[in-house]
Amino acid sequence: MSGDDRKLDVLRAIVEDFVATREPVGSRAIVERHHLGVSAATIRNDMAQLEEEGYITHRHTSAGRVPTDRGYRLFVDQIADLKPLSSAERRAIERFLTGAVDLDDMLRRSVRLLAQVTQQAAVVSYPSLSRSSVRHVELVHLAPSRLMIVLITDTGRVEQRAADVPRQVDVDDIAVMRTMLNSALVGVRLSDSTSVVGMLPEAVDRSLRPVMSVLCALLFDALIEPAEDRIVIGGAANLTRNTQDFAHSLGAVLEALEEQVVLLKLVDEAVHPDGVTVSIGEENAAPGLRSTSVVAIGYGTDNRLGGLGVVGPTRMDYAANMAAVLTVARYIGRLLARG
Amino acid sequence: MSGDDRKLDVLRAIVEDFVATREPVGSRAIVERHHLGVSAATIRNDMAQLEEEGYITHRHTSAGRVPTDRGYRLFVDQIADLKPLSSAERRAIERFLTGAVDLDDMLRRSVRLLAQVTQQAAVVSYPSLSRSSVRHVELVHLAPSRLMIVLITDTGRVEQRAADVPRQVDVDDIAVMRTMLNSALVGVRLSDSTSVVGMLPEAVDRSLRPVMSVLCALLFDALIEPAEDRIVIGGAANLTRNTQDFAHSLGAVLEALEEQVVLLKLVDEAVHPDGVTVSIGEENAAPGLRSTSVVAIGYGTDNRLGGLGVVGPTRMDYAANMAAVLTVARYIGRLLARG
DNA sequence: CTTGGCACTCGCCGAGGGTGAGTGCTAGTG
DNA sequence: CACTAGCACTCACCCTCGGCGAGTGCCAAG
Numbered sequence: 001m002s003g004d005d006r007k008l009d010v011l012r013a014i015v016e017d018f019v020a021t022r023e024p025v026g027s028r029a030i031v032e033r034h035h036l037g038v039s040a041a042t043i044r045n046d047m048a049q050l051e052e053e054g055y056i057t058h059r060h061t062s063a064g065r066v067p068t069d070r071g072y073r074l075f076v077d078q079i080a081d082l083k084p085l086s087s088a089e090r091r092a093i094e095r096f097l098t099g100a101v102d103l104d105d106m107l108r109r110s111v112r113l114l115a116q117v118t119q120q121a122a123v124v125s126y127p128s129l130s131r132s133s134v135r136h137v138e139l140v141h142l143a144p145s146r147l148m149i150v151l152i153t154d155t156g157r158v159e160q161r162a163a164d165v166p167r168q169v170d171v172d173d174i175a176v177m178r179t180m181l182n183s184a185l186v187g188v189r190l191s192d193s194t195s196v197v198g199m200l201p202e203a204v205d206r207s208l209r210p211v212m213s214v215l216c217a218l219l220f221d222a223l224i225e226p227a228e229d230r231i232v233i234g235g236a237a238n239l240t241r242n243t244q245d246f247a248h249s250l251g252a253v254l255e256a257l258e259e260q261v262v263l264l265k266l267v268d269e270a271v272h273p274d275g276v277t278v279s280i281g282e283e284n285a286a287p288g289l290r291s292t293s294v295v296a297i298g299y300g301t302d303n304r305l306g307g308l309g310v311v312g313p314t315r316m317d318y319a320a321n322m323a324a325v326l327t328v329a330r331y332i333g334r335l336l337a338r339g
Numbered sequence: 340m341s342g343d344d345r346k347l348d349v350l351r352a353i354v355e356d357f358v359a360t361r362e363p364v365g366s367r368a369i370v371e372r373h374h375l376g377v378s379a380a381t382i383r384n385d386m387a388q389l390e391e392e393g394y395i396t397h398r399h400t401s402a403g404r405v406p407t408d409r410g411y412r413l414f415v416d417q418i419a420d421l422k423p424l425s426s427a428e429r430r431a432i433e434r435f436l437t438g439a440v441d442l443d444d445m446l447r448r449s450v451r452l453l454a455q456v457t458q459q460a461a462v463v464s465y466p467s468l469s470r471s472s473v474r475h476v477e478l479v480h481l482a483p484s485r486l487m488i489v490l491i492t493d494t495g496r497v498e499q500r501a502a503d504v505p506r507q508v509d510v511d512d513i514a515v516m517r518t519m520l521n522s523a524l525v526g527v528r529l530s531d532s533t534s535v536v537g538m539l540p541e542a543v544d545r546s547l548r549p550v551m552s553v554l555c556a557l558l559f560d561a562l563i564e565p566a567e568d569r570i571v572i573g574g575a576a577n578l579t580r581n582t583q584d585f586a587h588s589l590g591a592v593l594e595a596l597e598e599q600v601v602l603l604k605l606v607d608e609a610v611h612p613d614g615v616t617v618s619i620g621e622e623n624a625a626p627g628l629r630s631t632s633v634v635a636i637g638y639g640t641d642n643r644l645g646g647l648g649v650v651g652p653t654r655m656d657y658a659a660n661m662a663a664v665l666t667v668a669r670y671i672g673r674l675l676a677r678g
Numbered sequence: 679c680t681t682g683g684c685a686c687t688c689g690c691c692g693a694g695g696g697t698g699a700g701t702g703c704t705a706g707t708g
Numbered sequence: 709c710a711c712t713a714g715c716a717c718t719c720a721c722c723c724t725c726g727g728c729g730a731g732t733g734c735c736a737a738g
Contacts, residue, residue: 038680042681060666060731062686063688102498140475150489152499156491160491170392234597236575236593237594254578363700365699399720401700401717401718402697402700402720403700
């Protein structure tokens with residue numbers, strides 16, 4: 001793009017009108033709806049250049065122009081101010097989120113909220129286990145030789161696993177191990193806990209060692225190693241609103257949204273301190289999402305604890321969605337910090 | 340229906356062919372694909388009667404017949420044997436479900452499984468809290484005057500709630516209360532625990548009474564009273580496979596599926612000991628589901644612990660879906676019984 | 679560099695006609 | 709009396725065709 005301001009204006013006009021009306025926009029329409037102070041013919045010349053540079057296309061010789069992924073990209077990169085939410089919206093968010101009774105509830109509420117505000121499908125990932133630290137570890141006696149270990153993090157996640165242990169244990173054994181686990185782990189980041197957990201079996205009475213080994217293996221395999229983080233999705237129904245945008249690939253989009261792995265990767269990519277991330281159309285790694293755009297961001301300390309975002313047609317209101325995503329992420333971060 | 344066997348055969352043929360081909364079925368097609376031993380004209384007479392009785396319709400004067408909701412109903416009521424799943428399928432189910440590490444995981448796996456086997460959208464509800472009994476209650480110190488209470492049921496559900504308490508508590512206080520809560524509640528059904536919980540504040544030392552009251556309120560409000568049970572859904576993408584069946588109401592269907600309340604009621608209706616429940620089209624209470632059929636069943640003791648089911652077009656393979664739902668419910672029941 | 683004018687392209691829309699599947703009816707048959 | 713064969717009839721579907729109009733690309737002039 002050779003420094004021509006008006007061409008940028010024209011692109012912006014095309015994107016805005018197309019987003020608003022869903023219809024290809026012609027030179028005449030631009031002259032009428034935006035006062036750029038030039039005639040339709042001039043616009044046409046600019047459009048011809050924009051097309052040559054790959055920012056817009058023609059479906060047919062004689063239909064208006066439509067932005068390409070590349071055009072949206074340029075447009076998004078130009079967005080400076082994220083039209084702030086209305087105060088009514090902010091109040092609604094606050095009211096809705098602070099009513100949550102626990103982490104699960106809060107994340108479910110967030111995802112609904114985000115879906116409703118943006119009118120898109122929304123995704124929220126749980127706070128990453130590896131970046132959380134241990135608040136409490138609990139042992140529960142299920143049967144003479146079967147134990148459940150419950151781990152509670154500072155972000156409010158509660159994870160539990162059960163296993164058979166190689167010998168019967170009594171109440172005292174459990175008390176010993178519980179104390180030990182807690183004194184060793186409370187306050188430790190899960191990502192830093194590998195070595196600590198490894199040492200634990202050494203630290204107990206010989207007779208308890210096999211039992212402790214099983215428990216540590218459980219902790220390790222289930223909670224530390226795999227980083228199998230969870231996500232919540234909502235507002236999938238909103239995708240049908242724009243069904244004509246992704247033609248018949250709606251099925252593919254829904255499948256991608258149900259594929260935890262794909263989504264996790266997606267959200268993870270937004271988990272960095274630099275604010276809102278936008279992936280447009282073909283920029284998305286997941287094949288099912290090639291016809292969509294994803295607006296995502298991390299939340300929590302350094303925006304690194306977890307992520308959230310919305311998925312919608314490339315023809316979306318980027319500025320509004322970016323603002324919504326940002327706002328909700330901030331609220332979640334604040335609520336998590338408060339505990 | 341005046342006891343005419345062949346008419347039933349004709350209805351069955353129409354349903355089967357329509358389910359298989361998605362196309363209205365004519366008299367000629369029936370003669371060719373099913374050997375009923377009569378001519379097309381005879382079939383036509385039967386069809387005219389079936390139509391008069393409301394079991395099938397005509398879209399246009401000259402297109403084949405299509406079953407009505409009522410026709411499906413009659414057809415379903417005739418189903419005696421639920422074509423059992425192939426042994427490969429049974430093995431797959433077994434393998435897939437027994438790999439689960441905890442309740443959440445098992446239910447998520449179940450729902451995926453059900454969706455995959457039936458090629459429909461699937462729903463599984465968590466084991467009802469009120470029908471579960473307490474396995475363990477745990478108190479966790481979050482801050483000097485903030486506690487978290489964690490409740491673990493015999494079905495593996497883990498629920499936690501946090502609250503500020505009216506005074507600071509120390510480790511000993513917590514130990515006392517923990518012991519008390521456990522001795523009072525372990526083994527008690529949540530639905531029977533109301534009175535027990537109400538008495539608890541009386542039973543502790545005067546100074547702890549206000550604290551205990553808060554905890555009991557938490558237990559009561561959050562866990563006993565509302566029966567706010569959770570559900571998991573999956574395979575929504577399968578709905579797009581049959582998109583032409585519910586025309587443009589796909590959005591409505593998705594919305595209904597996201598509406599926890601609606602779904603819960605739906606699944607709850609199937610929670611009785613009598614086996615598989617089928618709701619066809621207009622029989623469904625939820626408006627969004629009027630164009631779908633729901634095949635559901637309860638699982639667990641007396642089929643009363645929770646429920647699961649599939650949601651799809653009325654044009655579905657009822658026998659197969661009923662079998663799948665039944666089988667998965669049995670596996671879940673067995674796994675839960677085992678702990 | 680911009681503008682007005684003009685020829686041209688091509689998708690969309692509605693009308694019209696042919697096709698064929700499937701019906702309903704009626705007269706005939708074991 | 710139930711079943712069958714034949715036949716006229718009905719419509720949805722498909723294709724074609726012409727008219728329309730939006731929008732373009734180009735050009736010559738300001």
